[in-house]
Amino acid sequence: MKKIILFGAVALLTLGSCVSKKEYLALEEKHKETQDLLNTATVKLNRCLADEAASAARAKELTERLADMRATNQALIETSKDMTVLTTKGATNLEKSLESLKEKDLKISRLQDALTKKDSVTLALVTSLKKEVGLNDPDIEINVEKSVVFISLSDKLLFKSGSYNITNRAKEILAKVATVINGKPDFEAMVEGHTDNVPYRQREGLIDNWDLSVKRSTSIVRALQDLGVAPSKLIAAGRSEYVPLVDNITAENRAINRRTKILIMPRIDQFYNMIEEEMKSLSKE
Template identity: 70%
Template sequence: MKKFLLFSLSSVLLLSSCVSKKEYTALQEKQKETQDLLNSATVKLNSCLEEKASASARSKALEEQVADLRKYNDNLQILSAKGASNVEKTLESIKEKDLKITRLQDALTKKDSVTLALVTSLKREVGINDPDIEVNVEKGVVFISIADKLLFKSGSYIVTSQAKDVLAKVAKVVNSKPDFECMVEGHTDNVPYRKEPLLDNWDLSVKRSTSIIRVLEDLGVNPSQLIAAGRSHYVPLVDNNTAENRAKNRRTRIVVLPKIDQFYDMIEKEMKNLSATN
């Protein structure tokens, strides 16, 4: 630009020596007009350079935003894929648990069906019209409660002949269920008992239980199915405050229940089948 000005000035000086004043004035005006155009172009050029720099900065910022968005999108897709996988695994786990619950419920239903059939069979064989014999279900367990007056004489643990008729019916049902156990519980009242060789009510309750078990064994019940138990006077049906109530508490309870280990074996088998299926 400086060279241009020097050139212009030299031209003016040169022309002033060989042109008229009128022409010189015209040249001066032309030179001023040219200078104004140059100044205007310079201003526009600087403005364009500033706009270019600003646009470049905005472009760089946008490129960085695009890169960030692409990175975020990639991470989001990864997370979505992991999330979908986790949801699928969770659904599979829920289905597996539901299947386990269903199999357990089926096992329990099967047990309940067998229990119901057992109660029906016992009531049919033993008879439900005798007030001294009760067949019932308590917490999923079948039991036969027999008043002591049908089984023993007062203070004795020798089984009566009348009791053997009742026990023969019980033995028939137990023999038809080889996968069940039969626990014989002896119960006394709270009147202290001592008669050699027995020391107390504990001895009497257990001795009466073993006496019943020996009769059942003689009737063909598998001894491995039988369990002897004595409860003394500690599980009364009613308060021992009258002779009538004490008579109710003197009883033998025969509990018929599935063998626990076989029941859990059945559940374990179902779980193994489930695992093999999966």
């Protein structure tokens, strides 16, 4: 009887140990996922902080220049008090100078507000995409390039070799992308197809890599339209082999270059670009 009890106790201890190990492995995996997310967030935060520091330095320089101009005009005003006669032309010029300072002060404030809003919208869009599409797939990249948010998808996720018909896996990913685009009524999406430099063998009515890249782009656009994205918000483009990420010297590099980029852009992006150019002009004055 004692042997039976002893055997049962050992079995229970062994079972408990197995369960604890599974829980430990699950916690360890969860910790790794959390650490990966933290590392990604830290890199993005550091980049945002660097951008913020650069913007703050530029704003400080403009503010100091504005203060100098105000001081100069104030000195002119004080000097004018000692003058016996202030000509009408001089008074007019002084008034124009003061008005110009007011306009520049207001313009700088609006520029800073617009750039801050742009950065906030971009960051929110990246966060939304990473939440919807996910971070753990090495064949999916979500990032910001020249103030435009983009998703880069490896062609092995989207198409079979030499084909422009999308896979079922691609439809799952595009459904998530469509959700984000539909949630941003003021945004539009441009789909860019990219190939490697291997000459395309003519088939399926296609001539070369230009045709293949554009045809793949239009396949993605049609899929997004079928998923509810308004066609007026979609742009199809093909870049063929001429914008490679790496040299086409190995099979691995060619696989990297075969990709589709979905750029999600605010319709007011041209306005933001105009503001940035205006700020550059102000800094040169």
